[in-house]
Amino acid sequence: MSTTLVLKGGDVVDQAGRRRADVVVVDGMIAAVGPDLDAPTGAQVLDAAGCLVSPGLVDLHTHLREPGKEEAETVETGSRAAALGGFTAVLAMPNTTPAIDSAAMVREVIELGRRASLCDVYVSGAITVGRGGERLAPLAEMAALGVRFFTDDGNGVQDTRLMRRALEYASGLGVTLAQHCEDDALCAGGVMHEGEWSSRLGLAGQPSEAEELMVLRDLALSRLTGARVHFQHLSTRRSVALVREARAAGLPVSCEATPHHFTLTHAECASYDPVFKVNPPLRTDADVAAVKVGLGDGTIDAIATDHAPHAPHTKELPFDQAPPGMLGLETALALALTELTLPVEEVLALLSWRPAMVGGMAERHGGPVTPGRAANLAVVDPAHEWVVDPNALASKARNTPYAGRRLRGRVRHTVFGGVAVVVDAEAQR
Amino acid sequence: MSRHLRSIEELGVDGIRTLLDLAGHMAEVNRRSIPKVPALRGKTVVSLFFEDSTRTRLSFETAAKRLSADVMTFSASSSSANKGESLRDTVETLDAMGIDAVVVRHKSSGVPWQIARWTDASIVNAGDGWHAHPTQALLDCYTIRDRLPGRRFDDLHVAIVGDVKHSRVARSDVAALRALGARVTVVAPPTLLPPSLDGWGVEVSHDLDAVVGARGSDALDVAYVLRMQLERQEQALVPTLREYTSCFGLTPERAARLPDHALVMHPGPMNRGVEIAPEVADSPRSVVTAQVANGVAVRMAVLYWLLGSGADLAKEAE
Numbered sequence: 001m002s003t004t005l006v007l008k009g010g011d012v013v014d015q016a017g018r019r020r021a022d023v024v025v026v027d028g029m030i031a032a033v034g035p036d037l038d039a040p041t042g043a044q045v046l047d048a049a050g051c052l053v054s055p056g057l058v059d060l061h062t063h064l065r066e067p068g069k070e071e072a073e074t075v076e077t078g079s080r081a082a083a084l085g086g087f088t089a090v091l092a093m094p095n096t097t098p099a100i101d102s103a104a105m106v107r108e109v110i111e112l113g114r115r116a117s118l119c120d121v122y123v124s125g126a127i128t129v130g131r132g133g134e135r136l137a138p139l140a141e142m143a144a145l146g147v148r149f150f151t152d153d154g155n156g157v158q159d160t161r162l163m164r165r166a167l168e169y170a171s172g173l174g175v176t177l178a179q180h181c182e183d184d185a186l187c188a189g190g191v192m193h194e195g196e197w198s199s200r201l202g203l204a205g206q207p208s209e210a211e212e213l214m215v216l217r218d219l220a221l222s223r224l225t226g227a228r229v230h231f232q233h234l235s236t237r238r239s240v241a242l243v244r245e246a247r248a249a250g251l252p253v254s255c256e257a258t259p260h261h262f263t264l265t266h267a268e269c270a271s272y273d274p275v276f277k278v279n280p281p282l283r284t285d286a287d288v289a290a291v292k293v294g295l296g297d298g299t300i301d302a303i304a305t306d307h308a309p310h311a312p313h314t315k316e317l318p319f320d321q322a323p324p325g326m327l328g329l330e331t332a333l334a335l336a337l338t339e340l341t342l343p344v345e346e347v348l349a350l351l352s353w354r355p356a357m358v359g360g361m362a363e364r365h366g367g368p369v370t371p372g373r374a375a376n377l378a379v380v381d382p383a384h385e386w387v388v389d390p391n392a393l394a395s396k397a398r399n400t401p402y403a404g405r406r407l408r409g410r411v412r413h414t415v416f417g418g419v420a421v422v423v424d425a426e427a428q429r
Numbered sequence: 430m431s432r433h434l435r436s437i438e439e440l441g442v443d444g445i446r447t448l449l450d451l452a453g454h455m456a457e458v459n460r461r462s463i464p465k466v467p468a469l470r471g472k473t474v475v476s477l478f479f480e481d482s483t484r485t486r487l488s489f490e491t492a493a494k495r496l497s498a499d500v501m502t503f504s505a506s507s508s509s510a511n512k513g514e515s516l517r518d519t520v521e522t523l524d525a526m527g528i529d530a531v532v533v534r535h536k537s538s539g540v541p542w543q544i545a546r547w548t549d550a551s552i553v554n555a556g557d558g559w560h561a562h563p564t565q566a567l568l569d570c571y572t573i574r575d576r577l578p579g580r581r582f583d584d585l586h587v588a589i590v591g592d593v594k595h596s597r598v599a600r601s602d603v604a605a606l607r608a609l610g611a612r613v614t615v616v617a618p619p620t621l622l623p624p625s626l627d628g629w630g631v632e633v634s635h636d637l638d639a640v641v642g643a644r645g646s647d648a649l650d651v652a653y654v655l656r657m658q659l660e661r662q663e664q665a666l667v668p669t670l671r672e673y674t675s676c677f678g679l680t681p682e683r684a685a686r687l688p689d690h691a692l693v694m695h696p697g698p699m700n701r702g703v704e705i706a707p708e709v710a711d712s713p714r715s716v717v718t719a720q721v722a723n724g725v726a727v728r729m730a731v732l733y734w735l736l737g738s739g740a741d742l743a744k745e746a747e
Contacts, residue, residue: 194624195624195625196625196627196628198623198624198625199623199624199625199626199627200600200623200628200629201538201539201560202538202557202558202559202560202561202597202600203538203539203558203559203560205624207624271542272538272539272540272542272543273542273543274543313515313517316515316516316517316543317515317516318516318535318537318538318539318540318543319537319538319539319543320537320538320558321537
């Protein structure tokens, strides 16, 4: 029995531009795109009037917490949050317990994603065994299962020689290594950005230079090995400048930035509310401005959420003891539409087709919205205003730093694999 | 909304002056043959100390008792905190018992702000991490005003010597002294200063000899010596304690070069022979014991200001 879905009355936006078009989806694939298409009898019709019909969003940086911290999030609850946020693909980070550092762990998380079936859960593998930074994880065995992205996220690989070997080895597999850039020795004990506010608040600081040192080192290693490097959650003015310069010089590098690093600064920590503790830390106004410029001028490839759920009883600790991380999946698009002064097409590029390219997911995600492509779509109402209510989020955890914030832009429907998994901002599964 | 005393910045300059004046009345109470008034009868004050500090805890408890408040003591070493109870559960449990003020000491900066979300009681910060120790700053200002009579704060020069970076006392003293208009110079090796002093309004020196020997408009009125934590030498912040003492210790030779009227202060407990020489600690210009005595009066003032009826203290005292 074939299933048909029609998205009616919206503007299609993808890498080819923006045009008035309806979209007909049959059996999981886009069947027709054009103005004023007739809905076949028996088709499910979703109203898209006043909305943008975009390729589904792609998050290169999601912590789904399963296995190990199911109290904070599961693959299912995280996938639901993703779908509500307009994402049809997420890249699960490997810092679970145990870490995703083996074929068996990769299989398990892929299977959990299939069962939830709310978005495609791609899995990133750890670069080193147990993310311990000492021995290479079996990258080829994980790559054989489709893993295209490896990272020790949460930790940077500190050992320069090991990172060189990892890059060389990865280049033979055609996979990408991604780095959480942080020099541990320089950051030791730091719990927020080092500067005026950490000094005043009596909290140990993480200097910007701790991130920049590792960016600089990995640019050197990319030059040395010719291997591709992806920089995760860049947060400082000079990190952005370093990557801009490296790209101009032709190095095969890419990078991402999070919504919180273009919307919040270290001044938020004055409340001592651990909801503002995150790694890399919230930084200065100048850093926020530089991240915005990098998003606008093409230096930064992707907006990635770094969605990092924590159960209330584990997050509500004294600031220095609380784990870093904030929710992001359900607010990312609205924050980008509200806070960036970019045309909506560019915002969607940063949230969909560019991350799909970087993450090796372009076959199924990131458009274009043309017949024959998999029907992974987000229908976005760019004018809808709403106020963030932590208790209304689908994520299991509540640690959003945006409680009470008024945002513009909402995901109205999400179509994953031809199925409307979100209709009128309500999850259908 | 309950009133709190969590930082000097929240208190503001008018609040500082109010509390210093109130502390003067409390000092008068403390000089009576029976140093006790019924001002806070029926009020319950909890001292919630997650970090050992017998002297500060006893000072607060003495203050509360002299105002006739009921005092409950929670000490982390013998309590539910040792059994893994969360900070939030501890505070909510105390709150359920019906309390009026929580005097909290914690090794983590910011805890007084966090627990204020979980109780309606007034919060008194008895020291949070490296961040703030407002009653220490108030008793220090009270002691300076008492021991340098006739001098105005905006005419004073105070040097704060030592580990400013890790010191809640230094942060609160700087805030209070600057609010009152005093000139403040912090004296330390760069490793023991915070990464940024933006907005602090202090001068910086790495040369204690020059600071103690200054004369004329730069002459010191107070040399405030901070406690040097012994573990700092393990963190490569100073090469050795011996070198620290030779460069930044208040030795008898350096103390002798201070102006005659200048006070020597220390928040205690002292590492005699490290940041301050025993002869200096025991010299007539040292007001360390007066600081402790004034601490009780200042903490009485704070508790009365937070929990009192607002009626005239003299009437309350009858």
